[in-house]
Amino acid sequence: MLTLTKLDKQLIFPPADIALIEPNGLLAFGGDLSPERLLLAYSSGIFPWFSQDEPIMWWSPDPRGILPLEHFKCSKSLKKFARNCDYKITINNAFEQVIDICASIPRNDSGTWITADMINAYKNLHQLGHAHSVEVWNENILVGGLYGIIVGKVFCGESMFHKATNASKLAMLALVELLKSQKAEFIDCQMQNPHLATLGCIEIPRSKFLTQLAEQSQQTFEHGVWQPQTLNLKQWL
Template sequence: MAETLHWLEPESLAFPPPDSALSDPNGLLAIGGDLSAKRLVAAYSQGIFPWFNEDEPILWWSPSSRAVIPVEQLYINRSLKKLLNKKLFSVTINQAFEQVIDYCADAPFRREGTWINSTMLAAYKHLHQLGYAHSIEVWHQQNLVGGLYGVAINGFFSGESMFYLKDNASKFALVGLVNVLKQQGVKIIDCQITNPFLTSMGCIEVSRATFDQYRQQAMLMQLPAATWQPRTIF
């Protein structure tokens, strides 16, 4: 059966079924639309995420293999345990969302390229104001040295990006996020696409069907509002 790339209708928030995504490039599901809050919430609720470059139209993805971290299987090696016990950094939640996403979008600080353009920055900052996008911050002597951000729909958390200015800061951010979600009984973190760092922290790849089961279970979880209240995690 021939594969078809779907174009989104401007007046509709409907997406094609995620399993209709292309196999090459893997997971490309649809093109077009906008980054309005309603469309982003509709997308993440179905396990679909935007990923595109500045000079491209908006591209929407649902890869056939999905990267997830089972929160009970987060890997903390001996050296990280020692750093955690020494309280090398402090970790907070939702106290500096705009700073975190700005750092994530700043390629020199990321030490790699970035796809977070000005349109995405504005869209996710708006999602944060609406209570859907959240950040974990890592501090050293009152300076922001690392962090991550993502989107939460009920108990489903989809990580978007992270940064670090000091070694191990991104590991502390991930530990902080796991601590928050584990307390609420959340089972997995959606990492979308794996990389060596995530793999070293316990990230695994599952099929789209298995991921969808995880997502549906997480979506049924109603987390207390206090889950995302700004505070110190450790």
């Protein structure tokens, strides 16, 4: 019978392949949200997910949801919208705003899992250069965005939001095109859901994901890719 591992102060995780079948992927609990532990977790195919007043819980589900960049589904209407709209798309210009908004938007399926501790931990990772955001602006108003963690050339997506039609899809389109320009291969979506499936997210066995993650974690992006900047999305369309 598989048992759930309780983490202590040691920076170590059990192998992802011993995670529980039910609930799918629950691997361990406890520990902390230090940058060192979070980076070790993501590089091992593990991520934290828990609600307020719960212990920190660590997951590695099987199957795993990923978005192969070549599979991204950009509809004709979205491409036309991207070409014609006046929205500005930036990188790392408003990381704190993005994660704060993602935490405040009601979620039907996941509640308020972006807790205050999680927010502080990922803001810390951002300051250290490991967490990044894509923002969509209507003039000076932030209307959409997403954020995630980088492991080598893998973007581990955490959350996204929109306050205007197509805003989060524009953020995803910009991220996909940026990653493709850097010869990355996929985005880690953690778990597939109906919305992500419409964008091209698929499920693969955890073992295959871990192999691909290990390969891509040895790669690096070009210098300056994640510097705060405005993206010219139209150059890729």
